[in-house]
Amino acid sequence: MSTVDGSSAPQSPAESSLATSIFSAKSPADSDGHAARAAKWRFATQVVAVDSSDNAHGASSVPIFQTATFKGMDGQYDYTRSGNPTRGGLESHLARIYSAHQAFALSTGMTCLDVILRLVKPGETVLAGDDLYGGTNRLLTYAKSHGGVDVRHADTTDVAALIPHLGKGNNVKMVLLESPTNPLLKIADIQEISATVKAAAPDAIIVVDNTMLSPYLQRPLELGADIVYDSATKYLSGHHDVMAGIIATGNPQASKDIAWLINAMGSGLAPFDSFLLLRGVKTLALRMDKQQANAQIVANYLDALGFKVHYPGLKSHPKADIHWKQASGAGAVLSVLTDDTQLSERVVSAARLWGVSVSFGAVNSLISMPCLMSHASIPAHIRAERGLREDLIRLCVGIEDPRDLLDDLEHALIVSGAIVPNVDPSLLPSDKLAEVFRTNPGQWGIERARFFRRPNVEALIDGVSRGLALDGVKTIDSDIVVSAPGKVILFGEHAVVHGVTAIATSLNLRCYGVLAPRTDGKVAITAPDLEAEHAWEISSLPWDLVPPREGSAADEKLDPVLLAALEKLVAQDKPTKTGASASIAFLYLFMAIARESTEAPATTLTVSANLPIGAGLGSSAAFSTCVASALLVAHERVHVPDAGSIDPSHVDDVDSWAFLAEKVLHGNPSGIDNAVAVRGGAVAFTRAIEGKEGGMDSIRGFDSIRLLLTNTRVPRDTKSLVAGVAAKRAAEPHVVDPVLGQIQDISDEARGLLDGSTKTSRNGFVSRLEALMRDNHGHLRTLGVSHPSLEAVVNATAAAPFNLTTKLTGAGGGGCAVTLIPDTFDDAHLESLLANLRALGAEPYLTTLGGPGLGVHTRTPSDLSSTLVAAGPAGLESWASGLNAQWVHS
Numbered sequence: 049m050s051t052v053d054g055s056s057a058p059q060s061p062a063e064s065s066l067a068t069s070i071f072s073a074k075s076p077a078d079s080d081g082h083a084a085r086a087a088k089w090r091f092a093t094q095v096v097a098v099d100s101s102d103n104a105h106g107a108s109s110v111p112i113f114q115t116a117t118f119k120g121m122d123g124q125y126d127y128t129r130s131g132n133p134t135r136g137g138l139e140s141h142l143a144r145i146y147s148a149h150q151a152f153a154l155s156t157g158m159t160c161l162d163v164i165l166r167l168v169k170p171g172e173t174v175l176a177g178d179d180l181y182g183g184t185n186r187l188l189t190y191a192k193s194h195g196g197v198d199v200r201h202a203d204t205t206d207v208a209a210l211i212p213h214l215g216k217g218n219n220v221k222m223v224l225l226e227s228p229t230n231p232l233l234k235i236a237d238i239q240e241i242s243a244t245v246k247a248a249a250p251d252a253i254i255v256v257d258n259t260m261l262s263p264y265l266q267r268p269l270e271l272g273a274d275i276v277y278d279s280a281t282k283y284l285s286g287h288h289d290v291m292a293g294i295i296a297t298g299n300p301q302a303s304k305d306i307a308w309l310i311n312a313m314g315s316g317l318a319p320f321d322s323f324l325l326l327r328g329v330k331t332l333a334l335r336m337d338k339q340q341a342n343a344q345i346v347a348n349y350l351d352a353l354g355f356k357v358h359y360p361g362l363k364s365h366p367k368a369d370i371h372w373k374q375a376s377g378a379g380a381v382l383s384v385l386t387d388d389t390q391l392s393e394r395v396v397s398a399a400r401l402w403g404v405s406v407s408f409g410a411v412n413s414l415i416s417m418p419c420l421m422s423h424a425s426i427p428a429h430i431r432a433e434r435g436l437r438e439d440l441i442r443l444c445v446g447i448e449d450p451r452d453l454l455d456d457l458e459h460a461l462i463v464s465g466a467i468v469p470n471v472d473p474s475l476l477p478s479d480k481l482a483e484v485f486r487t488n489p490g491q492w493g494i495e496r497a498r499f500f501r502r503p504n505v506e507a508l509i510d511g512v513s514r515g516l517a518l519d520g521v522k523t524i525d526s527d528i529v530v531s532a533p534g535k536v537i538l539f540g541e542h543a544v545v546h547g548v549t550a551i552a553t554s555l556n557l558r559c560y561g562v563l564a565p566r567t568d569g570k571v572a573i574t575a576p577d578l579e580a581e582h583a584w585e586i587s588s589l590p591w592d593l594v595p596p597r598e599g600s601a602a603d604e605k606l607d608p609v610l611l612a613a614l615e616k617l618v619a620q621d622k623p624t625k626t627g628a629s630a631s632i633a634f635l636y637l638f639m640a641i642a643r644e645s646t647e648a649p650a651t652t653l654t655v656s657a658n659l660p661i662g663a664g665l666g667s668s669a670a671f672s673t674c675v676a677s678a679l680l681v682a683h684e685r686v687h688v689p690d691a692g693s694i695d696p697s698h699v700d701d702v703d704s705w706a707f708l709a710e711k712v713l714h715g716n717p718s719g720i721d722n723a724v725a726v727r728g729g730a731v732a733f734t735r736a737i738e739g740k741e742g743g744m745d746s747i748r749g750f751d752s753i754r755l756l757l758t759n760t761r762v763p764r765d766t767k768s769l770v771a772g773v774a775a776k777r778a779a780e781p782h783v784v785d786p787v788l789g790q791i792q793d794i795s796d797e798a799r800g801l802l803d804g805s806t807k808t809s810r811n812g813f814v815s816r817l818e819a820l821m822r823d824n825h826g827h828l829r830t831l832g833v834s835h836p837s838l839e840a841v842v843n844a845t846a847a848a849p850f851n852l853t854t855k856l857t858g859a860g861g862g863g864c865a866v867t868l869i870p871d872t873f874d875d876a877h878l879e880s881l882l883a884n885l886r887a888l889g890a891e892p893y894l895t896t897l898g899g900p901g902l903g904v905h906t907r908t909p910s911d912l913s914s915t916l917v918a919a920g921p922a923g924l925e926s927w928a929s930g931l932n933a934q935w936v937h938s
């Protein structure tokens with residue numbers, strides 16, 4: 049151990065041969081670059097890779113040097129108070145995992161605070177939070193009463209509340225933070241506070257008690273703190289069999305001062321306890337993953353029951369965004385209010401598996417009442433002033449099976465009367481009743497006004513284990529790139545409503561989607577064209593509402609409860625109507641598809657299209673197909689072959705899920721748009737009507753034809769146009785019915801041409817389609833759904849020298865028109881036709897009719913999401929063809 053004048057200051061981990069020897073054990077000169085690779089090891093690797101090389105026998109654990117003294121005059125150690133190899137091994141290891149300049153092991157967490165507070169002189173100020181561990185409050189109160197330190201408390205969740213204390217006259221020497229706080233789980237923005245304090249009071253030291261999260265989940269030194277301490281009795285050791293504390297320092301001055309104090313006071317950790325702590329810390333990441341997954345389950349369960357729960361893993365936490373900016377997990381401590389102190393006491397006493405005990409961080413779950421236990425040393429009136437309520441229950445979650453934890457908790461809630469099953473109350477309290485309630489959840493409502501439904505425990509556990517997986521966040525290995533075409537109705541629009549067959553064909557205007565991995569446990573959508581740009585915590589999605597289902601195809605009907613919950617969730621971000629629909633459709637499929645798999649991968653779906661949105665060209669079906677196919681590929685439920693085409697049964701599955709997404713977007717769609725988007729080519733669709741059977745047949749294999757699609761940019765009202773035709777039919781059946789019959793003949797002939805059953809030459813094929821289009825447009829005019837803007841396009845394209853045939857497509861009344869471009873049509877003419885149409889105020893797109901449906905890229909490089917958006921509509925086609933691997937299609 050060093051002295052404060054630095055004459056024999058302990059080495060920093062970076063300087064220490066002990067710290068570096070682990071990386072050079074095989075190759076002293078590090079000729080294989082191992083040190084550089086080892087320096088990049090992730091936390092779970094670092095924490096288990098303890099360097100034990102400082103011993104003569106090659107012991108693979110750091111041995112216990114159970115000795116008070118060391119012989120000799122010039123060795124590294126003389127006296128265990130000043131330094132001990134077991135403690136030294138622990139300290140070097142901890143410095144590495146804390147990203148610290150140096151770490152020190154002490155006898156308890158409170159000793160750490162005691163040492164740290166000795167850096168403050170009488171008359172100087174310590175500014176601390178207003179929700180903090182009872183023992184911390186006690187020691188601060190002592191520093192005030194016996195040490196002449198000016199101790200002040202402020203709400204550290206609000207940086208502005210600290211500012212009045214930071215002016216020069218306040219003499220602030222130390223700012224002491226907890227985040228999350230114990231026991232209210234309040235969040236302080238460590239980075240912002242550190243920067244604000246440093247700017248206003250450059251000499252002040254930022255100290256963070258990091259016990260609630262451990263360095264696995266939060267490393268305050270990386271956020272600007274100077275000193276961090278941690279009660280190692282908690283997560284670091286993990287088994288409640290050792291008391292210890294750790295101080296980690298961020299700079300040489302802090303290290304020097306702390307080292308001097310520990311030696312002077314004699315508060316260093318004993319060798320045997322150092323050994324125990326070093327043994328425990330190796331499993332920190334493993335334990336914490338399981339503990340916080342369980343904590344999330346418990347928090348979700350209590351939240352679903354209607355209790356007020358404090359936990360940063362809940363989206364409702366007021367500072368969740370700040371927490372997730374600075375920490376990589378929510379931790380495993382939560383607290384909950386019952387609104388009734390005696391009731392809380394009954395809950396705590398009724399728990400059996402949950403041990404009634406102070407402390408937290410061990411592998412066993414604990415339940416406590418802070419005001420009676422860990423925080424009893426804070427006077428009741430101060431607790432009340434600081435909002436620490438007497439009915440607060442703290443839950444410190446361990447590694448048990450979460451079903452048993454929920455069973456025990458639910459039993460305690462029932463027998464204490466905190467939740468009341470809707471049965472004869474004279475039967476309460478009774479173990480039998482709790483059991484009946486647990487095993488027959490469907491039979492019981494819950495009477496207590498705010499409790500409206502019993503959480504589906506299995507679904508809840510399932511959901512959390514997907515979002516907050518035990519081996520880290522689940523995601524996908526690489527980007528999944530998909531695409532799907534838009535469509536035009538070539539024949540039969542309007543007539544289809546009255547039972548006539550409609551023919552729709554794909555276009556090569558497409559929607560593209562990239563599903564990319566994320567590492568933060570969130571799922572997100574980025575769809576600028578649809579005004580959707582949102583991210584959600586996977587673990588806080590309403591997993592318990594996802595209906596169970598069977599088979600690989602989607603359900604036919606949407607689940608109204610899940611839909612309503614997603615509408616509510618999405619509305620929190622105040623999206624536009626289009627953005628909300630796209631987000632809900634995406635989340636619905638994300639959750640419903642994940643329900644059948646083993647995980648819900650943390651991903652972002654980015655979509656962009658060169659299809660006009662909302663122009664009746666199937667843009668929403670192309671989007672729905674991208675969503676469905678990307679998610680099904682992510683779950684390996686659609687296999688992507690290296691070449692050839694996608695398995696037809698997988699194509700059917702994509703179609704069923706895309707149809708479900710279409711139902712989210714449109715309520716009651718016909719299914720024709722998604723059928724075209726998924727299958728490509730053409731689809732003949734007949735609606736079942738008046739006892740006549742309906743059907744949908746896919747037509748594949750015809751050669752694409754150049755198509756000019758012209759958006760008149762005149763908005764249309766589909767509903768009133770459809771109603772107008774119905775009214776006309778009712779008023780003039782003798783006019784309308786023959787027209788419908790002629791349209792049926794057109795569709796039948798077109799179907800024969802497209803499916804190849806009517807044999808003809810290429811030229812004959814195109815010119816016959818043109819003739820059918822001309823006739824069909826005439827019929828639509830008779831039905832009253834054309835519009836001057838559409839007729840202007842018809843006339844412009846029919847004029848010499850173009851002589852082309854145009855037909856309105858879709859609802860009419862504005863919207864789009866389609867013009868076939870024969871193979872021999874002159875390119876220069878095409879250019880001048882485009883100019884003429886633009887001069888009319890229309891928006892022409894040159895595309896092709898027919899062509900592939902759903903496409904999945906076989907092997908894709910990563911990081912495509914940003915290039916997809918940057919490509920913009922005009923660049924999408926070359927973006928897609930520029931990917932250096934093959935597309936496979938339906």
Ligand SMILES: N[C@@H](CCSC[C@H](N)C(=O)O)C(=O)O
Pocket residue numbers: 181183230279406407408421422423425
């Ligand atoms: N009787 C003890 C209580 C210790 S509480 C321990 C731990 N920090 C927690 O929050 O549970 C005392 O008064 O110090």
